Amino acid sequence: MKRGPRGARNPSRVPRVGLFGLLGAGNIGNDASMEAVLNYLRAEHPDAIVDAMCPGPDRLCREYGVEGISLHWHHPLENRVPGPLAAGLKILGKGVDAVRTAAWVRRHDVVIVPGMGVLEASLPIRPWETPYAMFLMSASGRLFGTKVALVSVGANLISQRATRWLFDMAARLAYYRSYRDVRSREAMRQRGLDVSADPVYPDLVFALPMPPYDPGDPQLVGMGVMEYYGTNDDRDQAADVHASYVRNMQAFARWLVDGGRRIRLLVGDTCDASMVDDIISDLRAYRPDLGPDWVVAHPVASFADLTAGMYGVGAVVATRFHNVMCGIKLGKPTISLGYAAKNVSLMEDMGQAEFIQSANTLDVGRLIEQFTEAERRSAQLRAVMAERAAASAQLLDQQFARLSELLFSGGSALLPRSAVSSPSGTTAAGER
Numbered sequence: 001m002k003r004g005p006r007g008a009r010n011p012s013r014v015p016r017v018g019l020f021g022l023l024g025a026g027n028i029g030n031d032a033s034m035e036a037v038l039n040y041l042r043a044e045h046p047d048a049i050v051d052a053m054c055p056g057p058d059r060l061c062r063e064y065g066v067e068g069i070s071l072h073w074h075h076p077l078e079n080r081v082p083g084p085l086a087a088g089l090k091i092l093g094k095g096v097d098a099v100r101t102a103a104w105v106r107r108h109d110v111v112i113v114p115g116m117g118v119l120e121a122s123l124p125i126r127p128w129e130t131p132y133a134m135f136l137m138s139a140s141g142r143l144f145g146t147k148v149a150l151v152s153v154g155a156n157l158i159s160q161r162a163t164r165w166l167f168d169m170a171a172r173l174a175y176y177r178s179y180r181d182v183r184s185r186e187a188m189r190q191r192g193l194d195v196s197a198d199p200v201y202p203d204l205v206f207a208l209p210m211p212p213y214d215p216g217d218p219q220l221v222g223m224g225v226m227e228y229y230g231t232n233d234d235r236d237q238a239a240d241v242h243a244s245y246v247r248n249m250q251a252f253a254r255w256l257v258d259g260g261r262r263i264r265l266l267v268g269d270t271c272d273a274s275m276v277d278d279i280i281s282d283l284r285a286y287r288p289d290l291g292p293d294w295v296v297a298h299p300v301a302s303f304a305d306l307t308a309g310m311y312g313v314g315a316v317v318a319t320r321f322h323n324v325m326c327g328i329k330l331g332k333p334t335i336s337l338g339y340a341a342k343n344v345s346l347m348e349d350m351g352q353a354e355f356i357q358s359a360n361t362l363d364v365g366r367l368i369e370q371f372t373e374a375e376r377r378s379a380q381l382r383a384v385m386a387e388r389a390a391a392s393a394q395l396l397d398q399q400f401a402r403l404s405e406l407l408f409s410g411g412s413a414l415l416p417r418s419a420v421s422s423p424s425g426t427t428a429a430g431e432r
Helices: 028-044 057-064 075-080 083-106 130-144 161-173 182-190 235-258 270-286 303-311 321-329 341-349 364-376 378-408
Strands: 016-020 049-054 067-070 110-114 147-153 176-179 217-224 262-266 295-297 313-318 334-338 356-358
Touching: 016 028, 028 049, 028 057, 028 110, 028 303, 028 321, 028 378, 049 057, 057 067, 083 130, 110 130, 110 378, 130 147, 130 161, 147 161, 147 378, 176 182, 176 378, 182 341, 217 235, 217 321, 235 262, 235 270, 235 364, 262 270, 262 303, 270 295, 303 313, 303 321, 313 321, 313 364, 321 334, 321 341, 321 378, 334 341, 334 364, 341 356, 356 364, 364 378
Parallel strands: 016 049, 016 110, 049 067, 110 147, 147 176, 217 262, 217 313, 262 295, 313 334, 334 356
Antiparallel strands: none
16 A cells, blocks of 8 residues: 555545454453444544454454454464464464564554553463564554554553563554553553653543433342452462452352342453352352342343443442443442552542452452442442543543544644643643
8 A cells, every 4th residue: 555654644535444452352341442432433434444453353243343353363273273283373373463463554544452451461461462462563553654543541560571562662653642541651651651742531431321320229239250360460379369359259249148139240251250150159058048039140241231230230349440430430339349550540530439449458348348338428429420420521522533633634643732631630741
């Protein structure tokens, strides 16, 4: 494809937009972030030709009408060949992926990474997985003049040198960067990037529409559970971290049913189903007298499913980031049992800082106190959440307008600095 100077394009030509990241692979939050960007593109740039490079192209095509190709060349082949050959294909695939990614990026005017923790290593990750893929994508964008936009992404401090280097280079080579919270931008500053022109905007999921508020059943609690084995720094203690998390969640579930509350179990990823089974089997053994409707698993395959599952509950206790996000958007008293700084940032920005615990050091007694207090103050907390969620949606409208100017109108990559306010009223540095 013949291109002009970097950042320039023929305005009469239909733009080609690529979506890149861990999409269509069962992570509900990632797909919800992509859905927010798809809504923006279809509303503001309906002529754009959109496709994706991701782990789940079939699912994206089936559920969102977006064609795509696999993020990793070897993935579609893994189940068709024996173990030793599969390992060889994986190694060969790293070289093949360099060529595939470059060719895919070159076909596009714009590549958007829609939110997600793509600069994080909160959960276990290897450098040759997502970090390598991100580096290839951004390097290809710089090489071929494709505008790569990292939009409302998450980041944290990373101790693993190779992982950090690959992610840092992916960020340096991007045409546009914005972060979903101030902590993410500060992490990138500490990792050595010049972030003085990088804006902070809310998580993209705040742009998704939600049903009108409903208080739900005060005796029905939504528990968002996760197959949790600790962070990327907890590999040596993964089994112990998991066992402790399971015991604590089971203990809290027992307290709920002993207090006359029913439980609706919800997940944030398809891999979390075994955690649901752990809680249900424990409750059945602990209270054989429980009726079948006292603890149920609500099937979740999308953010819309998650929203439907949480809509009728009275309160939410959850681990995964976008389960917490969903509870807040619905105005439910919500407690975050998170594993990364992003959970803390979200709860602080939404005025809910006192209702946070770490999944690694979960204290069930304190959780019971937090839950009781959140229920008691539900009306007050709901008003704060509603105000700040609305402010977040307005800020994302501003970001989408800026993206249209930068990515689709031949705008310069370097813009005058301006202030962007977070929902809590703090000010973030300007844009690039």
